[in-house]
Amino acid sequence: MPAARTSRQPRRRTATLLASLLLASSCAWAQAAAPLGERLAEIREINRFTPERALPMLLRIETEARAGSVEDAGEMLAQLCVAYQKVGKQELALATCDELIAFGRAHQNNAALAKGLVRKGYIKYDRNELSASHELIWEAERLANTTDDVELRVRVGVSAAESFAEEGNFPRALEKMQATLAYTRQHGGPVHLVIVLNSLARLYRQMREYDKGFEALAEALVAAEKTDSPGRLATLKSTEYGLAVESGQLERALKAQTAALALERQIGAHALAARSLVNLSDCYLRMRDYAHAASYANQAIAAASAINDENGLATARVNLGQAYLATGRLAEGKRSFEAGLAAYEKNGDKPELQTVLAEYGSALERAGDYAGAVQAYHRERSLSNELFEKRRQKAMLELREKYDADKKQRQIVLLERENQVKSVEIDNRRLQQRVWWLLVVVFALASLVVGLLYRKVRHANAQLYLKNQELKQQSVRDPLTGLYNRRHFQDFMRGHRVDEKRGAGTSGEAMVSALFLMDVDHFKHINDTWGHGAGDAVLIRIAESLREILRETDMIVRWGGEEFLAFLPAIPASGLDEVARRLLNGISETSIEFQGTTLSVNVSIGFAPYPLAPAGKPLPWERAVNLVDMALYMAKGHGRNRAYGVRGFANFGRTSMEEVEQNLEQAWRAGFVDLSIVTGGYPELRASA
Known part of the structure; x- marks a missing residue:
């Protein structure tokens, strides 16, 4: 059967939360006795898993933090941006990031500026603006590496590596991740080591090197024990789920995700728990246990609705539709599937919508609804043609931009040569006026220069013709098959x-x-x-x-x-x-x-x-x-x-x-x-x- 829908996991910043730290944080807040920097560090830990708790805490200390040091004010704005983004207030998050970037530039503080840039990069990623996201994150990495902020350098280094992976450049991503791991082993603590090793395991999963992914995960679990953090363990268990599912170890995947859900519920991480419920419904679908798949999908729908997670809600409804169709509940399955499809259409995620339509057609075909399956396949085919045309237009635009850039560069080179020729002519006139007996030599030199330039221009034109022929050949052939x-x-x-x-x-x-x-x-x-x-x-x-x-x-x-x-x-x-x-x-x-x-x-x-x-x-x-x-x-x-x-x-x-x-x-x-x-x-x- 086709794979069910798995909840899209957050790309960066695997969260950490210590249960004891939460209690200590609440007490510290009530007493308002700890220094501002310590309180911000505690709120940062809370913000990683339960941003709905962290946001009011940040708002209560906002005035105090703005009046404090540049470091404290910058950290407060960074955490405020995190909280706004995670609770779904995207416009406030973006405005806060822009404020933080302006703050960092005004105070010439690279740490604050890097925090603002990387947070803005995460928002651009959520909006599917990948190129803009990657440029912001790579600029943040350059700035972060000029500071001695270990926390910032580790997190931005991981994000920079993940940006290369998103572009399909896995060798560069692995190089970046290993460099960040080496820095972390030398300067960081157990928490930082867990962050990098967890991201390295996910990168190996993308590269389909599952054995290496499990090795990195095993080391991360040892480091997580030193942090005494249920949140860290929950994150690692979710990573283990992904590795196990893709390597065909469904029982291991089920055990890992069940453990993650228990830990997330223990610390009140509702968003992560909703994602785990979706993953459990997916796992049971793969195991053809449709009763449990439907049960967890219904739980996921309730959890995602409670936190207004539209993407999680859409995925859960598609999984529920899969389970119903597989058990013969055709009408209910189609209603649930269509509700999920409507959410994907609303979000404008057309590649994901195309994949879901193909799965819908397969599920209807297995359920015996051939007419419905044909309709789903037609919808998928229509969307496929639309996406193909957009990709073609994008490719043509990129080729045109490259051609225009090359043409402009050639014009600059020719203009420089033309200016050189004019300079020679001016010098010749001056020499002609002063030393008449050098006139013949000057003309000879000028002729030689013009001849060389003419030969170079002819060579450049020949190369341009060859490149145009090559582009023409590429424009009519498929690069994979040669057809x-x-x-x-x-x-x-x-x-x-x-x-x-x-x-x-x-x-x-x-x-x-x-x-x-x-x-x-x-x-x-x-x-x-x-x-x-x-x-x-x-x-x-x-x-x-x-x-x-x-x-x-x-x-x-x-x-x-x-x-x-x-x-x-x-x-x-x-x-x-x-x-x-x-x-x-x-x-x-x-x-x-x-x-x-x-x-x-x-x-x-x-x-x-x-x-x-x-x-x-x-x-x-x-x-x-x-x-x-x-x-x-x-x-x-x-x-x-x-x-x-x-x-x-x-x-x-x-x-x-x-x-x-x-x-x-x-x-x-x-x-x-x-x-x-x-x-x-x-x-x-x-x-x-």
């Missing part, structure tokens, strides 16, 4: 004449063009089970198989994600089913070697001759591809590892193309569309060590 990309196919079809390849083959049979759209079955399961490296290996091998199965004259396109499109410019009209059968069986027979495991996969296919001409009027190529896409989803909905082909249309006096496009399957069953069905003869997914 044509979607943009190239679209450009080709805009200039393609429908009647270019009409005629008869050697056998006298009419020749047609054809479209074949293929989608890898259970591709998400491959990524979830063996990792994205296995998914890339599958896509590369399928691309190679398509080149072997089809002809050199056929255009093969990576349509997006795990979809491939083939355009056959000339094929006998009766040969479409045979091509579909060759594609199904040829890909099923393909073996993919990945890290000692042999994988085999299937595809589902939609196909049709091109052009399609209902009622004698040819459809535009975009609508033809859309109709083939609908046939593909029928193949998915009817069992996968098969091909559905649109052969023709009938009885258009009683229907229209628009009605056919609304529901292809219904039109087929009503006799308006003639479909060809080709089934594959191999199992859907195999793997062997």
